Amino acid sequence: MRGLWEGPASGDVRVGPGAGRVLGEQDLARALAVCGRDPVAAVLATARLEQATLAGLRRVGGQLWGYEVDGTLAAICWAGANVVPVVPDPTVRADALDAFAALGRAQGRRCSSLVGDAAVVLGLWDRLQPAWGSVREVRADQPSMVIDGDPRVPADPAVRRSTPDEYDLVLPACVRMFTEEVGYSPVGGTGGAYESRVRSLIRDGRSFVRLEPGASGPQVVFKAEIGAVAGGVAQVQGVWVEPSRRGERLSESGMAAVVAAARRDLAPTVSLYANHYNERALAAYRAVGFRQVGTYATVLF
The missing domain is CATH 3.40.630 (Aminopeptidase)
Structure with a gap:
């Protein structure tokens, strides 16, 4: 079965002189x-x-x-x-x-x-x-940040890798984060691509959470994923704090825990990118020890 982009698997397709x-x-x-x-x-x-x-x-x-x-x-x-x-x-x-x-x-x-x-x-x-x-949104200024040493703040000892049996707790937090960030729900059904992605990150030990007791049972109050690991870099994605708990610096201590685990187990350099207007998040990342090394942009369709 062919992938998303149909076409020859190799070589000499050209579009005009000197093209790629x-x-x-x-x-x-x-x-x-x-x-x-x-x-x-x-x-x-x-x-x-x-x-x-x-x-x-x-x-x-x-x-x-x-x-x-x-x-x-x-x-x-x-x-x-x-x-x-x-x-x-x-x-x-x-x-x-x-x-x-x-x-x-x-x-x-x-x-x-x-x-x-x-x-x-x-x-x-x-x-x-x-x-x-047409395009839904162009995010032209997203600071790209890295940390390649120990975090500057103590790691939250309650932040840990999530487990497969916690999928039903983790998925709603992921959906809330995505919807808040992008503007629509990514859920397409129990076997959808987003749900499969969340399951795979949990399975691969790249999903991190802090769980606390809630009115109806345990709830996620902090979460983050290592969305990509390659070339000596582990990129953090999906950082989220339960809205009622924001302002308590859970993101600082939580990210310190994620960085320490990622540098120990996955890659020596940890990176992320965020929207330039998200000043609270950027301040938290800088407090942990991240520094800006470039700028990303995202065009969303």
Whole structure:
């Protein structure tokens, strides 16, 4: 069965002179090397490429686009449920984005978002917008932050990995976070993609919670996930605090616990990105020891 992006699994598809092309299995090592030039900005693409190295591009459910200069791969773009362009060299950015936009226009929009380095994502969107049409929201300024040492605040000892039998507690918190952040519910049914994603993160030990007694039983008051692990980077996603408990610094001590566990078990560098207007969250991350190293952007369809 073909993945989300139909098309040849390898090589020589071109859209006009000098355009990019669809890459194949034989190009994965070179593509990972491109991502390795900026592992924090590229972590979402790197995660998919590492999966493809093990399972194959078709099984991962996307296409890999590439742009070459004199036979050297200079830029790549993962095109799946999310489109993630990676262009580490700004001197080739314009030509690489022209190439990726040509491929995107030819195939049509099949993704739910564009995400990654802000200059690259926004440049690609400028080129695609006339063909791809309406967009729900453009988040152009999302500070990209990292921590690669011990947290500056004590870790909350009550924050731990969630367990499979706690799925029915974790899923509602995840849905509330997503709906609050994006504006609609991600739930598509018991076997939906979002529900499956939550289950897999719990199963893989990448879902963290703090549970406390509630009126009808245990409830999640803090949660976070390690959404991507690749290239020596663990990216935290889905940080959420129960609204009635905000202002108690649960996010600071909770994130300290997540960072310590992630650096111990998953990767030496922990990253995240957040909207620039979420000043409370950014202040909490800085208190933990995160520092800004770049800017992400997200285009939501």
